[in-house]
Amino acid sequence: MKLWILIIATIILSFISLFIGAIDIKISHLLDWQSDEAQLFFISRVPRLMAIILAGAGMSIAGLIMQSLSRNKFVSPTTAGTLDAAKLGILISMLFITNVTYTQQIIFSFAFALVGTLVFMQILDKIKFKDAIFVPLIGIMYGNILSSITTFFAYEADLIQNISAWLMGSFTLIISGRYELLYVSIPAVILAYLYANKFTVAGMGEEFAKNLGLSYKVVLNIGLILVAVISTTVVLTVGVIPFLGLIVPNIVSIYLGDNLRKIIPHTMLLGVVFLLICDIIGRIIIHPYEIPVNVTVAVIGSAIFLIMLFRGRAYAK
Amino acid sequence: MIEIKGLTKQFGKKSVVDDVSVAIQPGTITSFIGPNGAGKSTLLSMVSRLLDADTGEVLLDKNNVKKWKSTEFAKRVSILRQANYINVRLTVRELVAFGRYPYSKGRLNAEDNRFVDQAMEYMNLTDMQNQFLDELSGGQKQRAFIAMVIAQDTDYILLDEPLNNLDMKHSVQIMKILRKLVNELGRTVVIVLHDINFASVYSDQIVALKNGKLVKNGPTNDIINSDALREIYDMDIPIQEQDGCRICVYFNSHTGS
Numbered sequence: 001m002k003l004w005i006l007i008i009a010t011i012i013l014s015f016i017s018l019f020i021g022a023i024d025i026k027i028s029h030l031l032d033w034q035s036d037e038a039q040l041f042f043i044s045r046v047p048r049l050m051a052i053i054l055a056g057a058g059m060s061i062a063g064l065i066m067q068s069l070s071r072n073k074f075v076s077p078t079t080a081g082t083l084d085a086a087k088l089g090i091l092i093s094m095l096f097i098t099n100v101t102y103t104q105q106i107i108f109s110f111a112f113a114l115v116g117t118l119v120f121m122q123i124l125d126k127i128k129f130k131d132a133i134f135v136p137l138i139g140i141m142y143g144n145i146l147s148s149i150t151t152f153f154a155y156e157a158d159l160i161q162n163i164s165a166w167l168m169g170s171f172t173l174i175i176s177g178r179y180e181l182l183y184v185s186i187p188a189v190i191l192a193y194l195y196a197n198k199f200t201v202a203g204m205g206e207e208f209a210k211n212l213g214l215s216y217k218v219v220l221n222i223g224l225i226l227v228a229v230i231s232t233t234v235v236l237t238v239g240v241i242p243f244l245g246l247i248v249p250n251i252v253s254i255y256l257g258d259n260l261r262k263i264i265p266h267t268m269l270l271g272v273v274f275l276l277i278c279d280i281i282g283r284i285i286i287h288p289y290e291i292p293v294n295v296t297v298a299v300i301g302s303a304i305f306l307i308m309l310f311r312g313r314a315y316a317k
Numbered sequence: 318m319i320e321i322k323g324l325t326k327q328f329g330k331k332s333v334v335d336d337v338s339v340a341i342q343p344g345t346i347t348s349f350i351g352p353n354g355a356g357k358s359t360l361l362s363m364v365s366r367l368l369d370a371d372t373g374e375v376l377l378d379k380n381n382v383k384k385w386k387s388t389e390f391a392k393r394v395s396i397l398r399q400a401n402y403i404n405v406r407l408t409v410r411e412l413v414a415f416g417r418y419p420y421s422k423g424r425l426n427a428e429d430n431r432f433v434d435q436a437m438e439y440m441n442l443t444d445m446q447n448q449f450l451d452e453l454s455g456g457q458k459q460r461a462f463i464a465m466v467i468a469q470d471t472d473y474i475l476l477d478e479p480l481n482n483l484d485m486k487h488s489v490q491i492m493k494i495l496r497k498l499v500n501e502l503g504r505t506v507v508i509v510l511h512d513i514n515f516a517s518v519y520s521d522q523i524v525a526l527k528n529g530k531l532v533k534n535g536p537t538n539d540i541i542n543s544d545a546l547r548e549i550y551d552m553d554i555p556i557q558e559q560d561g562c563r564i565c566v567y568f569n570s571h572t573g574s
Contacts, residue, residue, distance in 0.1 A: 071404075071405075196423075197415075197418070197422065197423030198423075200405070200407075200415070201415060201418060203405055204403050204405050204415075205403060207367050207396070207398055208403065210366065210367055210387075211365070211367075211391065211395055211396050211397070211469075212391055212415065212416075212418040212419055212469070213386075213387040213388040213389075213390060213391030213392075213418070213419045214387070214418070215387060253406055257406040257407055257408060257411070257449055258405045258406040258407055259407055259408075259411045261423065262411075
């Protein structure tokens, strides 16, 4: 696939995304700045599009970094406990700080996402049997343990309603003023691109990296920090989007390989295209109502994931 | 010159490498041989800084290897351990280009590209430079990794059992290339070998280890004789000469126990 195809697809899908919804908005409406349609457009539609683009690009890159550093094709923020740890962090902040501020939530969520992922990498280091399927299974179990801890304490503290909101990845509630945190993922993605060569080298193993004079541990930690930053911003604004960080980098890897500097632009754009398609489908099916994006992503994503598992076992090893 | 001085490494209570001192002669192939568990790979790992020694030191040009800056060290000494488990989908050219990482950090200039081209030509990989590594056979893959090390342009090339999983033809090819690297480009090759006959035919110096201790160290001809081999392997190994090469015929030897 050529990069320009992805760029054109992104532009076309962005336009579609801007102009579908419960209220019909025409380009002519936008000429009148004061009209209700124009207001709606800039308060709801544009922020929604930006959120989809940032979350799609961010989660794909986070998945790519994790797959490279863990040297396993099936490790991603959703299969390594990163997002579950982020959720646990938000809950802890709500439990222990009265009148918790947004900033405090962000800090807790980030710290837990980082530590949670570090713990998973440590587990990965200890286990001898590094099968391509076995490793993410451990990650999913680990994530479920974190998640059940969260649910238990949320239940005890009557916060179930709050946490189920983060469980559900959705762009429905994105309006101007509620998604800006996602812009933090832009510098994270830029840093990921600057570090692309280092991640590729680190992805070939510690000894390999040392042979080329790369400080492996530093690169590993920087990668995990970037993953935690991106995951936190997405969980706090959009919620959990499954499969995205898993399948998008894998599809790109099949046609373009694993050289991060080369594949990061493709991975970003494919993530955006995939998420835009899923969101548009979710908004069309039961128009004028909406299906949350995590449902459409899960349905389409799991189908793609199964295809990858069946035809791709050889390549994933 | 690389000097190994009193190097010791323990895993738990067991000394895997025990007070080993060796000097690696520049411009030669030096083979590390010995039975399983002799500490050959551990020794090589310590020389290349992949592993820290408990006591003793390794000197590169009179300076302790630990004191070298990572990037500078990577321009002098390269190590390739069993590479076939690496399953990253890079093209041959991309992999070889990463050999230039210590110089370019991934942004290749014209000189870097020249090294990459030369290395691929040397290993006969130019035709398959755009293929992905996972599409290659074991022998081709091994050649690609060695090409990367050649592009790294280090004086010292350390290889840990590079013939593992290779058939006879590919093994001979790899050894001939290593010989060429030493003879034509003046590199120094240190290699852990399992097959005593490859060590005998291709190396200048042999370092024999047993249970972590140095048992023999010298020119190949001083080591490849029945007396010395009995000491290393506890086997009576007859030697036969073939075209000026000493071949150890160990296949039917009495093994003691």
